[in-house]
Every structure is written in structure tokens, then in C-alpha cells.
Amino acid sequence: MLIVQKYGGTSVGNVERIDAVAARVIESKKAGHDLVVVVSAMSGETNKLLEFAGFFSQTPNHREVDMLLSSGERVTSALLAIALEAKGYPAVSMSGRRAGIVTDTIHTKARIEYIDTTEMKKTLDEGKIIVVAGFQGVSDNGEVTTLGRGGSDLSAVAVAGALEADLCEIYTDVDGVYTTDPRIEPKAKKLDKISYEEMLELASLGAKVLQSRSVELAKKLNVNLVTRSSFNHHEGTLITKEENIMEQPLVSGIALDKNQARVTLRGVTDKPGIAAEIFQKLADCNVNVDMIIQNVGYDGTTNLGFTVPQNELEVTKQAMSELKASEIMQYDSDIVKVSVVGVGMKSHSGVACKAFSTMAKEGINIEMISTSEIKISMVIQAKYGELAVRALHSAYQLDK
Amino acid sequence: MLIVQKYGGTSVGNVERIDAVAARVIESKKAGHDLVVVVSAMSGETNKLLEFAGFFSQTPNHREVDMLLSSGERVTSALLAIALEAKGYPAVSMSGRRAGIVTDTIHTKARIEYIDTTEMKKTLDEGKIIVVAGFQGVSDNGEVTTLGRGGSDLSAVAVAGALEADLCEIYTDVDGVYTTDPRIEPKAKKLDKISYEEMLELASLGAKVLQSRSVELAKKLNVNLVTRSSFNHHEGTLITKEENIMEQPLVSGIALDKNQARVTLRGVTDKPGIAAEIFQKLADCNVNVDMIIQNVGYDGTTNLGFTVPQNELEVTKQAMSELKASEIMQYDSDIVKVSVVGVGMKSHSGVACKAFSTMAKEGINIEMISTSEIKISMVIQAKYGELAVRALHSAYQLDK
Numbered sequence: 001m002l003i004v005q006k007y008g009g010t011s012v013g014n015v016e017r018i019d020a021v022a023a024r025v026i027e028s029k030k031a032g033h034d035l036v037v038v039v040s041a042m043s044g045e046t047n048k049l050l051e052f053a054g055f056f057s058q059t060p061n062h063r064e065v066d067m068l069l070s071s072g073e074r075v076t077s078a079l080l081a082i083a084l085e086a087k088g089y090p091a092v093s094m095s096g097r098r099a100g101i102v103t104d105t106i107h108t109k110a111r112i113e114y115i116d117t118t119e120m121k122k123t124l125d126e127g128k129i130i131v132v133a134g135f136q137g138v139s140d141n142g143e144v145t146t147l148g149r150g151g152s153d154l155s156a157v158a159v160a161g162a163l164e165a166d167l168c169e170i171y172t173d174v175d176g177v178y179t180t181d182p183r184i185e186p187k188a189k190k191l192d193k194i195s196y197e198e199m200l201e202l203a204s205l206g207a208k209v210l211q212s213r214s215v216e217l218a219k220k221l222n223v224n225l226v227t228r229s230s231f232n233h234h235e236g237t238l239i240t241k242e243e244n245i246m247e248q249p250l251v252s253g254i255a256l257d258k259n260q261a262r263v264t265l266r267g268v269t270d271k272p273g274i275a276a277e278i279f280q281k282l283a284d285c286n287v288n289v290d291m292i293i294q295n296v297g298y299d300g301t302t303n304l305g306f307t308v309p310q311n312e313l314e315v316t317k318q319a320m321s322e323l324k325a326s327e328i329m330q331y332d333s334d335i336v337k338v339s340v341v342g343v344g345m346k347s348h349s350g351v352a353c354k355a356f357s358t359m360a361k362e363g364i365n366i367e368m369i370s371t372s373e374i375k376i377s378m379v380i381q382a383k384y385g386e387l388a389v390r391a392l393h394s395a396y397q398l399d400k
Numbered sequence: 401m402l403i404v405q406k407y408g409g410t411s412v413g414n415v416e417r418i419d420a421v422a423a424r425v426i427e428s429k430k431a432g433h434d435l436v437v438v439v440s441a442m443s444g445e446t447n448k449l450l451e452f453a454g455f456f457s458q459t460p461n462h463r464e465v466d467m468l469l470s471s472g473e474r475v476t477s478a479l480l481a482i483a484l485e486a487k488g489y490p491a492v493s494m495s496g497r498r499a500g501i502v503t504d505t506i507h508t509k510a511r512i513e514y515i516d517t518t519e520m521k522k523t524l525d526e527g528k529i530i531v532v533a534g535f536q537g538v539s540d541n542g543e544v545t546t547l548g549r550g551g552s553d554l555s556a557v558a559v560a561g562a563l564e565a566d567l568c569e570i571y572t573d574v575d576g577v578y579t580t581d582p583r584i585e586p587k588a589k590k591l592d593k594i595s596y597e598e599m600l601e602l603a604s605l606g607a608k609v610l611q612s613r614s615v616e617l618a619k620k621l622n623v624n625l626v627t628r629s630s631f632n633h634h635e636g637t638l639i640t641k642e643e644n645i646m647e648q649p650l651v652s653g654i655a656l657d658k659n660q661a662r663v664t665l666r667g668v669t670d671k672p673g674i675a676a677e678i679f680q681k682l683a684d685c686n687v688n689v690d691m692i693i694q695n696v697g698y699d700g701t702t703n704l705g706f707t708v709p710q711n712e713l714e715v716t717k718q719a720m721s722e723l724k725a726s727e728i729m730q731y732d733s734d735i736v737k738v739s740v741v742g743v744g745m746k747s748h749s750g751v752a753c754k755a756f757s758t759m760a761k762e763g764i765n766i767e768m769i770s771t772s773e774i775k776i777s778m779v780i781q782a783k784y785g786e787l788a789v790r791a792l793h794s795a796y797q798l799d800k
Contacts, residue, residue, distance in 0.1 A: 015452055015455040015456070018456075019455070019456065022456075049475065052415055052475075052479055053478075053479065053482050055415040055419070056415070056418075056419065056422075056479070056482045056483040056486040057482055057483075057485065057486035060482040060485070060486070061481065061482060061485050063492075064478045064481045064482045064485070064493055065478070065482075067474060067477065067478035067481075067493050067495070068474075068475055068478035068479065068482070070474075071471035071472075071474045071475050072471075074467060074468075074470075074471045074474075075449065075452075075468055075471050077467065078453075078464045078465070078467035078468035078471075079452055079453065079456070079468065081461065081464045081467075082453050082456045082457055082460040082461060082464045082465075082468070083456040083457075085457065085460070085461050085464070086456040086457035086460070092463075093464055093467050095467070095544075098542070098543075142498070143498075144495075
């Protein structure tokens with residue numbers, strides 16, 4: 001098999017950890033696999049460099065920031081290659097450029113455009129382990145770029161896609177994807193498999209294991225993704241196509257998102273285009289609106305509710321007051337969003353019903369509801385968040 | 401004027417120092433000059449990275465060492481560019497690759513083959529300050545290389561040569577080139593000008609300001625080199641062509657080399673080829689032989705004396721005993737070499753005579769003598785080293 005492995009900052013946090021990663025890579029090599037390893041900067045390194053830059057400017061030139069930050073992953077990739085060679089396994093480090101990762105020119109948050117795999121394929125053919133500096137690429141005009149938050153995961157997924165790898169393993173400090181946050185519900189179980197779609201819902205709902213961007217790319221490139229821990233040998237969670245998962249569970253997980261605030265506009269003039277106007281305004285201000293609910297009122301006006309990230313609430317207030325779309329505006333940041341995710345919902349009725357009745361049984365008032373094919377999200381008062389998660393986890397028998 | 405400035409590790413040792421360098425660069429820019437700045441890694445950074453590598457292997461792969469080490473200068477170049485922009489001066493950092501510095505493929509001690517100045521010229525035309533990551537280049541097959549000890553000085557000289565810069569300023573923590581080591585002779589004076597040839601002699605004799613390699617390249621490329629301190633605004637020392645120095649002093653400086661050991665072979669069979677055999681053997685063992693003296697003895701045998709660096713004495717002993725070239729071998733590491741350097745010697749007689757009489761006046765026995773067109777070197781007992789330097793400094797009136 002050709003396996004792409006990605007190790008994050010804590011996994012390569014010091015030379016001892018890098019040594020452990022080398023041992024781990026060699027286990028896979030000994031098992032007969034070809035290997036491309038993608039590494040992040042040693043933990044703390046990127047922040048140190050950003051602090052240095054911050055000494056000079058709060059808004060350093062993005063091109064220079066990329067030149068600065070890309071050095072962190074170069075260091076780790078060279079060190080891991082040296083560690084592998086020291087253990088007798090020929091290895092070659094590659095910068096993003098050398099690995100052929102070509103991006104657009106948007107410094108500090110570049111998008112990968114394509115990967116020229118010539119050099120990697122040649123090196124794999126020579127039987128060598130490749131160690132790619134994650135998080136970085138090179139733009140068409142030859143300048144170093146970085147891919148933004150979660151960039152090393154993206155590098156790994158993109159490389160796996162371009163090389164048509166059999167597996168892309170993302171190593172972090174957690175064992176995989178859980179039915180819910182184990183700090184809230186100790187009975188939470190690690191999932192063996194989950195579909196891209198479910199993982200996307202969970203990621204966007206605050207599960208920290210993987211960023212949506214990487215899951216989306218894996219889905220697009222049809223990359224079998226595994227997330228697992230570099231600190232133990234537990235099996236991780238496979239994220240794959242729905243049809244690769246034989247038995248679909250009704251529900252895969254329960255997510256809790258504490259970073260939401262609710263906005264309610266009452267008495268909005270009910271004329272065509274008013275909603276468009278409101279959400280255009282918010283888009284212009286880069287506010288990420290999540291749930292949207294609109295109800296017709298009694299007097300030809302409309303009540304409009306939506307949620308936004310808490311840290312974007314101030315901008316939202318500002319935008320709404322400029323727009324004067326409604327006389328009565330209410331804001332509530334003391335809410336959470338609890339979500340039930342599962343592809344099984346598509347073919348089973350009654351899933352939503354169980355969620356609502358569970359809330360009722362616990363005496364929790366549901367303030368907003370939004371559903372998709374594979375997700376039910378409910379906004380409730382913040383103080384009930386953990387209780388709701390545990391009740392739903394039990395109701396859908398996720399602890400079994 | 402187009403000026404290339406190079407700042408070493410202590411000059412860019414922390415963000416405050418980098419800020420001071422930025423201010424200094426801007427002074428030159430304000431004076432109307434175009435500027436290319438070459439920087440080293442922050443002091444301590446290269447050693448830290450080498451220590452990391454040393455954790456895994458005492459003989460890390462050279463290609464990987466270059467990938468590792470080259471990151472240090474990239475960081476400094478980006479930070480200085482950010483500092484310059486923060487002060488309102490457009491600046492662009494460039495890796496060795498971006499600056500067009502093409503080397504051979506000998507990792508960790510690559511030689512510069514040529515410089516493609518396209519990108520640098522374009523950037524200078526845009527009025528921007530260029531900050532080049534020193535010490536590094538790119539080989540023809542696209543891999544990062546480093547230039548070995550003193551590599552950033554080399555980068556600066558090579559860039560200055562390729563761009564036909566008017567001046568190449570090397571900033572360190574000393575004010576320039578002195579008539580002798582001020583720690584030995586407090587009356588030592590800073591030289592305003594010195595010829596490449598004299599500087600080469602002084603560098604090879606242990607003056608720490610510049611490495612021979614950089615001076616040789618400056619001579620070859622006809623680069624006017626200035627060495628000065630980044631910690632004050634004193635004028636430095638200009639190193640240039642002999643014909644650019646109007647009034648040639650008789651003697652420019654006195655150098656003391658404590659790192660020599662003397663080898664004496666007595667009773668060497670005086671047959672053709674014996675000397676060649678001995679020195680070939682030493683060359684095979686990578687011993688750098690310096691002074692060589694041969695005298696015919698009384699009985700058809702020859703006495704042969706030479707000096708080698710102290711840390712190569714053991715290898716030399718080994719080689720000599722294998723060769724069995726002579727019955728009597730003597731080794732003395734308790735010696736020093738004191739040298740008088742000056743292009744004025746060429747046209748003035750009596751310079752050597754004064755050196756010898758000065759030694760005699762101080763009661764110092766000269767054990768070996770070797771002369772070149774612009775240098776007289778004498779091997780004496782180590783304990784007389786400082787005394788000899790002071791006496792010669794005074795005899796040639798270098799304190800005037």
C-alpha cells in the first residue's frame with residue numbers, strides 16, 4: 001500500500017517525539033508499505049516566529065510572513081529525514097516546492113491548485129521514504145506560500161489524492177472521532193468508521209479532530225482518511241465514502257457548539273428581497289451566518305432569527321443597526337447548538353422526533369430547529385448544553 | 401551607489417538587533433543608495449539546529465543538513481524585510497534560490513557557480529530593498545545547498561560581484577582590520593585601506609575579521625570590500641585593489657598564529673622525489689602544511705622542517721611513522737608564527753632585515769623563516785609571541 005501519514009505539531013514537538021515518529025513510520029515501512037510523511041512545525045515554533053514578526057508590525061507583509069513561517073516545517077521535515085536515515089531507512093525531505101505543491105498567490109491562506117508528482121514518484125520508485133514539509137506550497141510565480149490554519153492536514157490530503165494513495169493517516173493527540181465529546185459524556189465511544197458527510201457536519205459543529213476544509217478535499221479527491229493518535233497504537237477512525245460503510249448506524253454522533261449567538265429581528269417588513277438584503281449585508285461584513293429561521297408574523301411583518309459565531313456578534317449588531325431592517329432586535333449569546341448527526345437519518349423516519357421528545361423529557365425548551373438530510377440542530381439555553389448531549393447520546397444508544 | 405551590506409549572526413541576534421539593522425539600512429537608503437542586504441541566521445540558531453540533528457546522528461545526511469540549516473537565514477531575511485516595511489521602506493526577502501545563487505551539488509560546502517540576477521535587478525528597479533538569506537544557494541538539480549563556514553560573507557561578495565555593486569560592506573562586531581591584535585598591542589591602529597593580497601595574508605595568518613575564501617572571491621570579482629562594526633558608526637577598513645591605494649605603507653600589519661606545530665625530520669635520504677613523497681602522503685591525509693624548509697646536511701642526508709596546524713599534528717605523526725622517511729623525527733607544538741605583512745615590501749629593501757634585527761634585539765631566537773613577496777613569517781618559541789608582535793609593531797612604526 002501507499003500510505004500518506006501526517007504528524008501534527010505536538011507529535012513532533014521535540015527531538016524525542018520526532019524519534020518516536022520515526023520509529024512509527026518505520027513500523028509501516030517494515031509492514032511493506034510505501035510512505036509519504038507530512039509534518040507540521042514543532043509545536044510552539046510558528047507562534048514564536050509570529051511573535052518575532054509582531055515585534056515589528058501588527059500587519060506584517062503576507063509574503064514575508066509566508067517566507068518566515070514556512071521555515072518551521074522545513075526544519076521538522078529535515079530532522080525526521082535525518083532520524084529515519086539514522087535508523088537505516090533512506091529518506092528524503094521535501095519542501096512544498098520540491099514536492100510539487102503549486103498554489104494560488106494568496107499568501108498566508110493559499111489554495112492548492114495542483115500537485116506535480118514527478119519528484120515524489122521518482123523518489124518513491126527508489127524505495128525512499130519522503131518527508132514533506134506541510135502547510136506550504138509555491139505559487140506560479142515561484143514564491144513560497146502557506147495554506148492557513150490546518151494547512152498541514154490539507155497538504156497530506158492533497159498529496160494522498162495526487163498520488164492516489166491507499167490511505168491518508170492524520171496523527172494527532174486524540175484517538176479518533178467520538179460519538180460525542182468524552183469530557184461531556186464519559187460513555188462516548190470512538191467510531192470505527194464515519195462518512196465524509198457526517199464528519200463534515202461534526203467538524204463544522206465544533207469537533208476539533210479535523211477541519212472541514214481537509215474533509216471536503218478528502219471527499220472531493222476520494223481519499224480514505226484515518227484520524228488516530230501518535231501517542232498510542234489504538235485503531236483510529238476511518239473517514240470514507242458512505243458506500244464503503246457497510247452498516248450505517250442511525251446516528252453517528254452528538255455535537256455541541258458553544259460558540260453561537262442568536263439574533264432575532266421582529267417586525268421585519270415582509271417584502272421581497274428583504275432577507276437577501278439582510279444577509280448580503282452580513283456577508284459583506286464577513287459574518288458567517290449559520291441557522292436561519294423565518295416566520296410570518298400576524299401583521300404583514302416577518303420574524304427573522306439566525307445564529308452567528310459569538311465573536312462576530314458585535315459586527316452583526318453594527319450591521320443590523322445600519323440597515324434599520326427592523327424595529328426590534330434581540331441578541332442572545334447565552335445559547336448553544338446541540339446537533340444529532342447520522343447518515344442513517346436519510347432512510348429512517350422518527351429520528352428527529354426522538355430528539356425532540358428527549359429534550360421534552362428533560363424539560364429543555366428548544367428555541368430554534370434546523371435540519372439537513374443527515375443532521376438535526378437545536379438551539380437551547382446554554383446551561384442545558386451538557387445535559388442535552390448526554391440525554392441524546394443515551395437516547396440514540398451511542399454508548400452501546 | 402549600489403551597496404551590498406552583510407550582517408552577521410550577532411548583528412541580527414534578536415528582534416531588537418534586527419530593528420537596529422533596519423534603521424541602519426534605512427540610513428543608507430535615505431542617503432540615496434540602492435541596497436541589497438545579506439543576512440546570517442540569528443546567533444545560536446544554527447548551533448541549535450545542528451544539536452537537534454546531532455540527537456539523531458553524528459553524521460547526518462548532508463542534503464538534509466542543508467535543508468535544516470538554510471531555514472535560519474530565511475527567518476532572518478523575512479524578519480528584516482518585515483522590519484523595513486514597518487518603517488515605511490518597501491523590502492523583499494529572497495532565499496538563495498530566489499536571489500538566483502546557483503551552486504554545485506556539494507552539500508554543506510557548496511561553491512557558487514553563477515548568479516542569475518534577473519529577479520534581483522527587477523526588484524531593485526522597483527526601488528525596493530532586497531534582503532537575501534545568506535549562506536545558501538540552490539544546486540542545478542533544484543536542491544537547497546549551503547556554503548559552509550563564512551558562507552554569508554561569500555553570498556554577499558558574490559552578489560556584489562554579480563550586480564557590479566559599488567561597495568560590499570561586511571558588518572561584524574569589530575571595527576575593521578587592525579595593524580595587529582589590539583588585545584596583544586593596545587597601540588594597534590585600525591587601517592583605513594588594505595589590499596586584497598595583504599588581507600589574504602592576514603586572514604590566513606589568523607586575523608578573524610574575514611575568511612580567506614571571501615577575500616579571494618572579492619579579489620577575483622573586483623569587489624570593493626569594507627569591513628566595519630554594526631554596533632557603532634566608525635568608518636571601517638576598505639579592502640581593495642593595490643592600485644586603488646594611493647600611498648602604500650611599507651608594512652600593514654603584524655599577525656600572530658598560535659595554532660601551528662613544527663615537524664622536523666633529520667637525516668632524510670637525499671634522493672629525488674623524497675620530498676614529493678612526504679608531502680603527497682600528508683596531502684592524502686588532508687594535512688595543511690604551511691611553512692617548509694629544507695637544508696642539505698653533511699652526510700648526503702637532508703634535514704626537512706615544516707609546520708602544520710596543531711590539531712593535525714597527530715595525523716601527521718601517524719603518517720610520518722608509516723612512511724619511515726627519516727630516522728629522527730621531532731615534533732614541537734610549543735611554537736608560534738609571527739608574520740609581517742605589507743605590499744610595500746615589494747619595492748623596499750631592508751624590511752626583512754628590520755624584522756630579524758628586532759628579534760635579535762629582544763633576544764628571541766628565530767627557528768624558521770619563510771618569506772613571500774609581501775610577507776615575512778618567523779617561527780619562534782610560543783612564550784615570545786606577544787613580545788615579538790609588540791616589538792615588530794613598534795619597529796615598523798605602526799602605532800604612528
